[in-house]
Amino acid sequence: YICECSFHFDLPPKTRLDNLFDSNYEIIDAAGNINPDPLNFEVKDKYKYIDKIKKYRKITGQKTALMCANGIISNLRAVVVCFNPKFGAGRFGPAENEHFLKAANFAIQEKVDMWIVIYQSSGIDVHTGITGLAGMTKSIIAMDLIKKAKIPTFAIAARAVAGGTYASSFFQHEFIIIESKCVENLLFSGKRVTANILKGTGAIPESFGRADGIMSAGLADITLESRKEL
Template sequence: MTAFFKKPKRYMPLRQREPKIDAPQGLMTKCPACKYMHYTKQLNEHHKVCDCGYHFPLSADERIAMLVDSGSFEQFAGPNVLRNPLDFPEYEEKLAKDKERTGIEEAIVCGRATISGQPFVVCVMDARFRMGSMGAYVGEAIASAVRRATAERLPVVLFTASGGARMQEGMVSLMQMANTSIALKQHDEAGLLYIAYLTHPTTGGVSASFAMLGDLNVAEPGALIGFAGRRIIEQTIREKLPENFQTAEFLLEAGQLDAVVHREQMRTFLHNMITLHGGGVNRV
């Protein structure tokens, strides 16, 4: 599995130095890590990964299109839950704006698909919607998708990208930590595979629940993963933390992850793991 830790070679270099030009909006994209300006079209062709290794965020639709067999994705209907259980002021208006801006119903998309012919259930969080925060909709969507996978004896792959529990839903949001964990426990007791794939960022109540409950916990390079923020921890323990603290690589070294997998190897890695574990049959 060590091969998945290496940055893959490209046949054509993404980075080609051109003179500075005044580009129309959207034509160029700047890497926040190395500050290089990419042609957006060329960056998209390389799965939105810079030569420096920085992984740009993906939408749920982009992630699914990159992962599953073409035309195989069947999206599950969203759960019927109270959208504003605490009557939080202006919350419903914010949800409506995010829905219009992103084109998705909520911060997660779940469905059934195949990967190189292997059937599985996939859930993908989308940080564009309320920073991927977990409310009643997200929690119940995950729990429902996992229960369906258990009934159909299918493996589950869940991509996390979240700022944590959604503050506008208070305790209802925190209850989703238990809701999702119970569904995953039942999935595990049925002898079925669950892979948690952590992307940048995975924090708060999400990191403390379903994000770290996988039979395999893997992450994209450089992903921020943790519960409390760096400054809060440093102020609490009164110590300076390592520069790479709470990165995917730090957690891998500490034994909290099973692998750090480059995006270009994501599909191959997941197919191999699902096949190795027997797909939709009992794990050995």
């Protein structure tokens, strides 16, 4: 999954969990029957969004874009939350919100030693409206409760981290790690949109949204040479 040029291709969440945990781990299932499409969103004469979600579920074998698990890493008990970019580009909608909260509650109740989130997310699912946006607040509150429980928190940027996930839970972690120097699209909005907003104030830097740009801005703690270092 790593090219000779050092480009890192997406790893399936299960492969990531297999590599991270020392041995066996337990999956934290999605929370109940949360409606992933509360607005019954559809584009007339083109598609219904629920059909896309069904397709994502079939492709990934997951109920949400998250795969959550608990187990042992280097003799420390950890809860790991991993986004799957093949599930709607790592969407964060109502179903993902509740899955995230369930994993957070488990970590707090079990008093684990580490909380790790591997981000590969395009942001809040716009098809779900305010119910999706509510996930920003919910995930921030969950992160606050985890930290109050004195559980060290780690965010790993493995791919794009954009929109609402970038603007909410990602920067709530105590330690922020970028998986490789090739990671880019770490931003709230794209370069074109940002350039329009900043029109007249000078061009945005070439490193905008890239690993080196995030590091030079002091927004991350470390950039790894390769995910093999994890």
